[in-house]
Amino acid sequence: MNYDDWKLSNPIDDGCGYNMVSSCCGDEIMREVPTCVDCGSFEIGEKWSGDEGWTICDDCGAIEQGYKYLDICSKCECECDEIEDYEYEEQQRESAEEMARDGERDES
Numbered sequence: 744m745n746y747d748d749w750k751l752s753n754p755i756d757d758g759c760g761y762n763m764v765s766s767c768c769g770d771e772i773m774r775e776v777p778t779c780v781d782c783g784s785f786e787i788g789e790k791w792s793g794d795e796g797w798t799i800c801d802d803c804g805a806i807e808q809g810y811k812y813l814d815i816c817s818k819c820e821c822e823c824d825e826i827e828d829y830e831y832e833e834q835q836r837e838s839a840e841e842m843a844r845d846g847e848r849d850e851s
């Protein structure tokens with residue numbers, strides 16, 4: 744397959760055929776978001792003075808604290824694992840079936 748064929752057959756994604764989504768909401772994942780270790784805020788700003796720069800937490804004002812780089816769900820803004828979208832759909836289907844089973848038990 745030449746490059747043009749490859750490109751045409753994969754107009755949107757990188758050719759994997761699936762997307763990575765958050766395991767909690769099935770939504771888009773923001774990768775490696777700097778997160779304040781002190782307060783858990785994602786609002787990390789950068790301040791520059793000449794050649795020197797500091798990272799400062801906009802929420803608690805912590806300067807140059809350790810920052811964790813987390814994968815964040817763009818919907819609930821929680822740390823989350825990433826899974827493949829079909830995997831998430833499968834989980835949703837399974838939990839829906841489970842709920843349906845539980846519902847039947849409750850009614851009887």
Ligand SMILES: [Zn+2]
Nearest residue numbers: 767768816819
């Ligand atoms: Zn989420």
Ligand SMILES: [Zn+2]
Nearest residue numbers: 779782800803
């Ligand atoms: Zn903070």
